[in-house]
Amino acid sequence: MRKILLIFTFIFALQNLFAAETGFERVLTQESSIQTALAINHDVLIQAQNVEFAKQRINESSALYFxxxxxxxxxxxxxxxxxxxxxxxxxxxxxxxxxxxxxxxxxxxxxxxxxxxAGGRNRATNKLAIINLDKVKNEENLIKFQVTGKVKTIFNDCLYYKEKLKLYKSATSGLTPKERAAKISIAQFNYDKALINLLAAIGLDLDTLADVSGVFKAKIKEVTLNQCLLLAYQFKPEMQITQNQEIMDDLGVNLLSMQRYPxxxxxxxxxxxxxxxxxxxxxxxxxxxxxxxxPLFDGGAMFARAKQGKINLRASTLKRSKIEEAVRLAVNKAFLEYNFWKKQAAEQKLIDKTEKFSEAELDIIDNLNKSYYTLELAVGVQLDSY
Known part of the structure; x- marks a missing residue:
C-alpha cells in the first residue's frame, strides 16, 4: 500500500512539474481525466452513497434473524x-x-x-435487500461507464481541435491570411469550448488553467456484430439492472403471498x-x-396486493424485452457507423498515422473515434479489454 502511495505521489509530482513548465495548472491525459472524474464526479459520488445505503438495508433485514x-x-x-x-x-x-x-x-x-x-418472509426480505444491493451496484457501474464514455468523447474533441489549430497555424498555402485567421479563431473557440466541457465532465473548477496531452490517432478494434451483441447481453449494466428488477418483483410477489401464512x-x-x-x-x-x-380475513386486500405484485412482475418482463430490443438496435447502428468510418480510415491509410494530417483526414479520424466510443456505450464494456 505504501509503495502504491509513493508511485501516485511521484506521478502527481511529475504532472505538477510539467504543468509548471508549460504555464498550466493541470495538464490532462485521457487516463488522468477518467480517474479524476471517477473520484470527484457528483453523479458517481451520489451513486456511491446509494450503494452504502443499500448495504445498510441488508444489515437491517439481517436483524430480523435476531x-x-x-x-x-x-x-x-x-x-x-x-x-x-x-x-x-x-x-x-x-x-x-x-x-x-x-x-x-x-x-x-x-x-x-x-x-x-413467518412463512419465509424474513428470508425473502433479506434476499430482496441483497438483490437490491446488486441492482444499485449495477446502477453505479452504469453511471461510471457513462461518465467514462463522456470524458473519452470530449477528450477526443479537445485533441481534434488542438490538431486543427496546429494545422491552420502551420498552413503556408491554399489560404489567404484572412481565411487562415478565421479558421484559427474558430478552431481556438471550439477547443476552448471542448476544454470547458471536459472540466465540467471531470468535475474540476471551470476556471482551471488546463491543457490536454495525448496523441490523436484512429481507434481501431477488430470486432464482429455478434461479438458486440453477446457482450451487450452479458455485461451491459442496463440489462443487468432490468434482470435485478425482475428478480425483485418476483420476490415481492412471494412476500405478498407469504402474508397468508401464520x-x-x-x-x-x-x-x-x-x-x-x-x-x-x-x-x-x-x-x-x-x-x-x-390471518383469516382482511376483506380481500391480501389477494389484491398479490395480484398487484404479479402485474408488476409481468410489466418487468415486458420491460426487459423492450430493453433487449433497444440494446440490439443501438448496437447495430453503432456498429454500422463504426465500420463505415473504419473503412474510410483504411482507404485513406490513416490507421497508424499520428501526425501531419490534412483537414479531411482529421475529420475522418474524429468521426471514427466518436463512433468507437458510441459503440462502447452501446455494448456496455471497454472494447480495448476484449
Missing part, C-alpha cells in the same frame, strides 16, 4: 380506583398500575421477543414493581410466552 431485547423503566404517581394500563405515548411498553394510591411507583422490565416462523413468536420477560427500584418490598414477576397469529 431477537428483540428491550429494557423499560417507568416511574409513576397515581390514585386509582381501578387498575389502569399505561401505553402509547405514556409508555412504549405497556405498564400496569394497580387500584391503589401511590406517591411513587416503579416498574422495571427486561424483555426478549423472537419470531421463529406467524409464530416466542418471548420472555422479567419485571420488578414496587415503591422501590430495588430492595425489600419489590415484587418480581416473569413470564415465558408463545404466540401464534393466523
Amino acid at each position: 431477537p428483540r431485547i428491550d429494557f423499560n423503566f417507568n416511574a409513576s404517581g397515581f390514585d386509582n380506583t381501578s387498575p389502569i394500563i399505561l401505553s402509547g405515548d405514556f409508555a412504549p411498553t405497556p405498564v400496569f398500575l394497580p387500584d391503589t394510591n401511590r406517591s411513587l411507583y416503579y416498574v422495571t422490565r427486561v424483555s426478549a421477543w423472537q419470531t421463529i416462523y 406467524t409464530i413468536s416466542i418471548g420472555a420477560a422479567q419485571e420488578w414493581t414496587g415503591e422501590k427500584i430495588v430492595g425489600e418490598g419489590v415484587n418480581s414477576n416473569w413470564y415465558i410466552s408463545a404466540n401464534v397469529n393466523i
Whole structure:
C-alpha cells in the first residue's frame, strides 16, 4: 500500500512539474481525466452513497434473524380506583398500575421477543435487500461507464481541435491570411469550448488553467456484430439492472403471498414493581410466552396486493424485452457507423498515422473515434479489454 502511495505521489509530482513548465495548472491525459472524474464526479459520488445505503438495508433485514431485547423503566404517581394500563405515548411498553394510591411507583422490565416462523418472509426480505444491493451496484457501474464514455468523447474533441489549430497555424498555402485567421479563431473557440466541457465532465473548477496531452490517432478494434451483441447481453449494466428488477418483483410477489401464512413468536420477560427500584418490598414477576397469529380475513386486500405484485412482475418482463430490443438496435447502428468510418480510415491509410494530417483526414479520424466510443456505450464494456 505504501509503495502504491509513493508511485501516485511521484506521478502527481511529475504532472505538477510539467504543468509548471508549460504555464498550466493541470495538464490532462485521457487516463488522468477518467480517474479524476471517477473520484470527484457528483453523479458517481451520489451513486456511491446509494450503494452504502443499500448495504445498510441488508444489515437491517439481517436483524430480523435476531431477537428483540428491550429494557423499560417507568416511574409513576397515581390514585386509582381501578387498575389502569399505561401505553402509547405514556409508555412504549405497556405498564400496569394497580387500584391503589401511590406517591411513587416503579416498574422495571427486561424483555426478549423472537419470531421463529413467518412463512419465509424474513428470508425473502433479506434476499430482496441483497438483490437490491446488486441492482444499485449495477446502477453505479452504469453511471461510471457513462461518465467514462463522456470524458473519452470530449477528450477526443479537445485533441481534434488542438490538431486543427496546429494545422491552420502551420498552413503556408491554399489560404489567404484572412481565411487562415478565421479558421484559427474558430478552431481556438471550439477547443476552448471542448476544454470547458471536459472540466465540467471531470468535475474540476471551470476556471482551471488546463491543457490536454495525448496523441490523436484512429481507434481501431477488430470486432464482429455478434461479438458486440453477446457482450451487450452479458455485461451491459442496463440489462443487468432490468434482470435485478425482475428478480425483485418476483420476490415481492412471494412476500405478498407469504402474508397468508401464520406467524409464530416466542418471548420472555422479567419485571420488578414496587415503591422501590430495588430492595425489600419489590415484587418480581416473569413470564415465558408463545404466540401464534393466523390471518383469516382482511376483506380481500391480501389477494389484491398479490395480484398487484404479479402485474408488476409481468410489466418487468415486458420491460426487459423492450430493453433487449433497444440494446440490439443501438448496437447495430453503432456498429454500422463504426465500420463505415473504419473503412474510410483504411482507404485513406490513416490507421497508424499520428501526425501531419490534412483537414479531411482529421475529420475522418474524429468521426471514427466518436463512433468507437458510441459503440462502447452501446455494448456496455471497454472494447480495448476484449
